[in-house]
Amino acid sequence: MAKSHRGVKFPHRKGSGTNEGRRSSFSDISEAASEPVSPLKDAKDKLLDPAPAESSEYEKKKQTFITRSIWTFVMIGAFFASMFMGHIYIIAIVTAVQIISFKEVIAIANVPSRARKLRFTKALNWYWLATTMYFLYGESVIYYFKHIVLVDKVLLPFATHHRFISFVLYTIGFVFFVASLQAGQYRFQFTQFAWTHMALYLIVVQAHFIMNNVFEGMIWFFLPVSLVIFNDIFAYLCGITFGRTQLIKLSPKKTVEGFVGAWVLTVVFGVGITNLLMRYKYFICPVNDLGANIFTGLECTPNPVFIPHLYSLPIWFPYFKTVAMAPMQGHILVFATFASLIAPFGGFFASGLKRTFNIKDFGDSIPGHGGITDRMDCQFIMGFFAYMYFHSFIALNKATLGSVIETVITGLTPEEQMELVKGISKHLVNQGVITEGVLDCLNVIVQRR
Known part of the structure; x- marks a missing residue:
C-alpha cells in the first residue's frame, strides 16, 4: 500500500497558523515533512508544559526589540553622517527613498499581474518612474543651476526643451500601455494604471519637493524631518503614559492624549532646535556649492527670516517693553503644528492602505522596522508642506543670476x-x-x- 503524504503541512499556506503569503524556508518544510505533529499531541504538550511556548515568545520579542534598536541607531547615524558630509549625500538618500518606496508600493499590485500573466506591466511601471524622475530632477537642476546649464553648449538644448522632451517620453509610455491592453483584462489593467500614477504622485512627486528643500538650505530639510520623527516619539511616550481615549480606528493604539501631548512637546522641541540651527550658515544658506560639507561650510547673506528684530510687547507686559526675536521663531510654530496635527494623517492613510491589502508592512527593507514606506509615510506630506510654505511666506522674491541668464538667452x-x-x-x-x-x-x- 502506498504511503500517504497528506500529513505534511507547509507553514506558509493558508490556515497553517502563520501569516498568509509568507514563504517558509526549505529547513521548515523538511522539518515538517520529517516530523509530522499531531494537533492533539501539540495541544496536550502545551497544557502540560506552557513554559516553553512562553519562553519562545519572550525570546522572539526580545530579538525583535534588539534588531529594531540596532537599526534605529544605524539609521540615525547614517542620517547625521550624510547631512554633515554634504548636500549631495542627502540628495542621494532622498533619491534612494523615492525608488525603494515606489518599488514597495508597486509590488503590492505586481503579484496579481504576474498571476494573470500580463506582459510589460512591471517594465511600464519602471519606465514611468524613470520618466517622472527625469522630468522632476531636470526641473530642479534647471531652476537652481541655470547659470551653469544654460551656458553649456551640450546641455542648453536639453534645458530649453526639457518639458517637451519629458512630455514625449511620457506619451511613448502611454501609447505602449494602450497597445498592451488584453481582452478580458481591461478593468484590471486600468486599475494598475491608476495605481501606478497614484504611487508616482504620493511618493515620487512629494519626495521630489523634499529634495528641493535641500537646495534651499539644509534647515528646510532637517527641520521638517526632525519634527515628524520627534512628534512620533512624543506621541508614543505620551500615549503609554496617560493615553486613554482612542483617536482613530485606523490606528487603534493612537490616543487623543498622546496626539495633543505630542503637539505641545513638538512645539517646544521645534523652538529649541531652530534657535540652534539658525546660528550656523551651513544650515541656513542655499546650496551654491554641492561639494560643501559641515567643515567647509557655506557663505551667503542670511535670509531676513533668520535675523532678530525688535518687537514691541503689549501694555500688559510692564517689565519688558520690547523683545528681540527672529521671524523664523514664529514660523516654526506653524511647522510644528502641521507636523503634529496634519502629517500623522499620512501615517493613517498608509495604515488604511495596508489594511485594504491585509499586510502588516509595505516591505522588509529595514530589519525590525518593515519597509522604507512604513518609515516615510508622514515625511512625504510634511516635506511637500515645507516647500509650499517656504515659497509662499519665506523665500525672497528677487532676480537671480540664473533667471537673468535665462531671460537673456531665450529673449x-x-x-x-x-x-x-x-x-x-x-x-x-x-x-x-x-x-x-x-x-x-x-x-x-x-x-x-
Missing part, C-alpha cells in the same frame, strides 16, 4: 546679447571692477567678428 538675439555684454563691461569699468583694457579687448573681438 534676446545674438546681436542684442553682444550689446548687453558691452554694456555690462562698461559698467564694470566705471565701477573699478575691471580695467579699461579689458573693454578695449572686447571691442576689438566684437569688431573682428
